[in-house]
Amino acid sequence: MMFPIKVAYRFLRSSLGQTILIVLGISVGVSVQVFIGSLIGGLQQSLVDTTIGNSSQITVQSESYISDYDSIRDTVLDIDGIDVASYALDANGTVIVNSETSPIFLRGLELDYAEDIYEIKDRIIDGKMPSNNEVIIGKDLYEQLDLNIGDTITLSIPLTGDTDVVVSGVYDFNVSQLNTLWVISNLETAQAVLNTGDVVSKVEMQINDVFAASDPAKKVTTQVSTDYEVTNWIDQNQELLTGLQAQGSSSLMIQVFVTISVVLGITSVLAITVIQKSKQIGILKAMGVTDGTASLIFLVQGVILGILGAIGGVLLGLLLTFMFSTFALDPDGNPVVPLLIDNQFIALSGLVAILSASVASIIPAIRSSKLSVIEVIKNG
Amino acid sequence: MDNIISLKNIDKIYGETVKTQVLFDVSLDFEKESFNSIIGQSGSGKSTLLNIVGTLDKPSGGDVVINGISINDMNKKQLANLRGKTLGFIFQFHYLLPEFTAIENVLMPIRVNKQKVTKEVLDRANELMDFVGLKDVKNNLANNMSGGQQQRVAIARALMNNPEIILADEPTGNLDSDTTETVYELLREINKTYKTTFIVITHDRRIAEKADRIIEIKDGKINLDIKK
Numbered sequence: 207m208m209f210p211i212k213v214a215y216r217f218l219r220s221s222l223g224q225t226i227l228i229v230l231g232i233s234v235g236v237s238v239q240v241f242i243g244s245l246i247g248g249l250q251q252s253l254v255d256t257t258i259g260n261s262s263q264i265t266v267q268s269e270s271y272i273s274d275y276d277s278i279r280d281t282v283l284d285i286d287g288i289d290v291a292s293y294a295l296d297a298n299g300t301v302i303v304n305s306e307t308s309p310i311f312l313r314g315l316e317l318d319y320a321e322d323i324y325e326i327k328d329r330i331i332d333g334k335m336p337s338n339n340e341v342i343i344g345k346d347l348y349e350q351l352d353l354n355i356g357d358t359i360t361l362s363i364p365l366t367g368d369t370d371v372v373v374s375g376v377y378d379f380n381v382s383q384l385n386t387l388w389v390i391s392n393l394e395t396a397q398a399v400l401n402t403g404d405v406v407s408k409v410e411m412q413i414n415d416v417f418a419a420s421d422p423a424k425k426v427t428t429q430v431s432t433d434y435e436v437t438n439w440i441d442q443n444q445e446l447l448t449g450l451q452a453q454g455s456s457s458l459m460i461q462v463f464v465t466i467s468v469v470l471g472i473t474s475v476l477a478i479t480v481i482q483k484s485k486q487i488g489i490l491k492a493m494g495v496t497d498g499t500a501s502l503i504f505l506v507q508g509v510i511l512g513i514l515g516a517i518g519g520v521l522l523g524l525l526l527t528f529m530f531s532t533f534a535l536d537p538d539g540n541p542v543v544p545l546l547i548d549n550q551f552i553a554l555s556g557l558v559a560i561l562s563a564s565v566a567s568i569i570p571a572i573r574s575s576k577l578s579v580i581e582v583i584k585n586g
Numbered sequence: 587m588d589n590i591i592s593l594k595n596i597d598k599i600y601g602e603t604v605k606t607q608v609l610f611d612v613s614l615d616f617e618k619e620s621f622n623s624i625i626g627q628s629g630s631g632k633s634t635l636l637n638i639v640g641t642l643d644k645p646s647g648g649d650v651v652i653n654g655i656s657i658n659d660m661n662k663k664q665l666a667n668l669r670g671k672t673l674g675f676i677f678q679f680h681y682l683l684p685e686f687t688a689i690e691n692v693l694m695p696i697r698v699n700k701q702k703v704t705k706e707v708l709d710r711a712n713e714l715m716d717f718v719g720l721k722d723v724k725n726n727l728a729n730n731m732s733g734g735q736q737q738r739v740a741i742a743r744a745l746m747n748n749p750e751i752i753l754a755d756e757p758t759g760n761l762d763s764d765t766t767e768t769v770y771e772l773l774r775e776i777n778k779t780y781k782t783t784f785i786v787i788t789h790d791r792r793i794a795e796k797a798d799r800i801i802e803i804k805d806g807k808i809n810l811d812i813k814k
Contacts, residue, residue, distance in 0.1 A: 209697045209698065209700065212697070213683075213685075216683075216685035216686060217685060219685070220684065220685040485681060486681075486683050486684075486685070488681070489677075489681040489682075489683065490683075490694075490698065491666070491669075492640070492642060492669060492675050492681075493669065493670060493675070493694060493695050493698045493743075494666045494667060494668075494669040494670020494671065494695070494698050494699060495666065495670075495698050496662070496663055496666045497662060497666075579642045580637055580642050580643045583637070583642065583677060583755075
C-alpha cells in the first residue's frame with residue numbers, strides 16, 4: 207500500500223500549482239456547503255425557536271373545562287415522541303390599575319411542568335416566580351402601567367368578577383404581543399380568580415421532532431375522550447412549515463449541486479493527469495507494476511485531494527461563518543441570522559468531499575489501469 | 587549453454603480491419619549469459635520482437651518460453667511479476683520518473699516488487715550508481731541531468747533487481763557517439779560481471795559487431811543470424 211501512496215504523493219507534488227488549484231476548488235465547494243448549511247440550519251432553528259419553541263405544539267382543549275387533566279397528562283406522556291406535557295387554565299380579562307385598564311390573557315400554569323415549555327424562570331427579568339395570589343406580568347405591560355414589584359392589581363374577568371393579586375415579577379418573552387397580554391399565575395390562583403374548582407382549560411405538549419407533530423397528535427386524539435379537541439402547530443401554521451421545508455430542500459439542492467461540480471472538477475483534472483503521467487505509468491508497468499496498483503495511484507490521489515480539500519473547506523467555511531456572524535449584524539448588534547454550528551453536519555460535509563473525491567478518481571483510475579505499456583513506448 | 591529465451595513461430599499482426607503483419611513465423615533461441623544484438627531497418631519489426639520477448643506485447647501466434655515457462659500460460663499479474671523480477675528494460679527514451687531523484691529511480695524496481703529498502707539494498711543501489719559513474723548526482727531529480735546521465739540511471743535501474751535478462755531498445759539512440767561508446771562498454775561489463783543475458787536493438791553496425799551474435803530482421807523475418 208505504501209508504494210501507490212508514495213507515487214501518488216510525488217505526482218501531486220510535482221504538479222504543485224495544479225494540485226493547489228484543485229484543492230482550492232474542493233475547499234471552496236466544501237466551504238459553501240458548511241456556510242450554507244450553518245446559515246440555513248441556524249435560520250430554521252431560530253424560526254422554530256421563536257415561533258413554536260416556547261409554545262404548545264400539541265394541545266388538548268375543550269369547550270368546557272377539563273377535570274381529568276392529570277390522567278390525560280399521564281396518558282399523553284406515554285406516547286412516543288411526546289416529551290413534555292403541562293396544563294393551563296386560561297381566560298380573557300382586563301387588568302385595572304388606578305382606573306387605568308388594559309386587556310389581558312390570564313394564564314394559570316402548573317408552573318413546574320410548564321417550565322419545560324415556557325422556560326419562565328429564565329425569562330424573569332425582575333422579581334420572582336408567582337406563588338398563591340401572585341402573578342407575573344410582561345415587560346411591556348409593566349412599563350405601560352408604570353408598576354412596581356409588590357404592587358396590587360385588579361384582574362377583572364367577565365361573568366366572574368374582580369380579584370386583587372400582587373405582582374411578584376416581570377418577564378420578557380421577546381415577543382411584544384405576549385409581553386403586553388399574558389398575565390401568568392400558578393394554577394391555584396387562576397382557579398380561585400375564575401372560581402372554577404379543580405379544572406383546567408387545556409393540556410399542552412411539546413414533541414421531540416417538531417416537524418413530525420401529526421403522528422403524535424393523531425395518537426393523542428385516539429387516546430383522549432372525544433369531547434376534547436386536539437390541535438397541533440402544523441395544522442395552525444401550515445405556511446410556516448412549508449416555508450421551513452422549502453428552505454431545507456433548497457439548501458439540500460445547493461449542496462448536491464456543489465458536490466456534483468466538485469466531483470466533475472476532480473474527475474476532469476485527474477483524467478488530464480493520467481494523460482500527463484502516461485509515460486510514468488507505462489514505465490512502472492514495464493517494471494512490473496500491476497494494473498491494480500496503477501489504478502490505486504490515482505485513487506490515492508483522489509483521496510489525498512479530498513482530505514486536503516475537506517480540511518481547507520471546513521476551515522474556510524468556518525471562517526466565512528465567523529465573519530458573517532461578526533460583521534452582518536442588526537441594529538441591536540445581534541447577528542442578522544444566528545448561525546448553527548453543527549459539528550455533525552460539518553464532519554458530514556468533509557466526509558462527502560473525501561468520498562466524492564474518491565468517486566471522482568474512479569474513472570481516471572480505470573484509465574490508468576487500462577493504459578497499455580506498448581502504446582506509451584511506441585508513442586515515445 | 588542452456589537457452590533462457592525461446593521464440594517459437596512468432597507471428598504478429600496489427601489492426602482489426604486493415605491487417606498489417608509485422609512478424610512472420612519467427613523462431614529464435616537465446617543462450618544464457620549471451621550478448622545478442624538485433625539490427626534492421628525502421629519498420630522491420632525488431633522493436634515489436636523485443637516487446638514480445640519482454641511480454642509488453644502479445645504475439646498473434648506462436649509462443650515465448652522464458653526460463654522454461656510459456657508466457658501463454660501466464661495471467662496479467664504473473665506477467666507483471668515476471669517483468670518485475672526476471673526482466674530489465676532499457677529504452678531509447680530513458681523513461682525515468684521525473685518526480686523522483688536518480689537514486690529513487692534506481693530503487694524503483696525494489697518498491698514495485700514490494701520489497702523493503704534495507705541497508706543492503708541501498709548499498710547495492712549506491713554501488714550501481716557508482717558502477718555507471720553517477721555517484722555525485724544520485725540525489726538530483728531526473729530532469730536535472732543530461733541525456734547520457736539519465737540513460738545511465740535507466741541502466742542502473744534495469745540492473746537493480748539482478749534480472750537474468752536485459753532488453754535494450756536503441757539504448758544509445760539519442761546519445762552522441764562518445765557517450766554511446768561508454769554506454770556499450772558499460773553493458774558489456776555488466777554482461778561479464780553479472781552474467782546477465784542481453785538482447786540489444788541497435789541501428790549502429792559498429793556497435794552490433796561488438797556483440798556475441800548479430801541477428802538481422804528484414805520485413806518481419808530473420809535475414810541473417812551470425813554467431814561469433
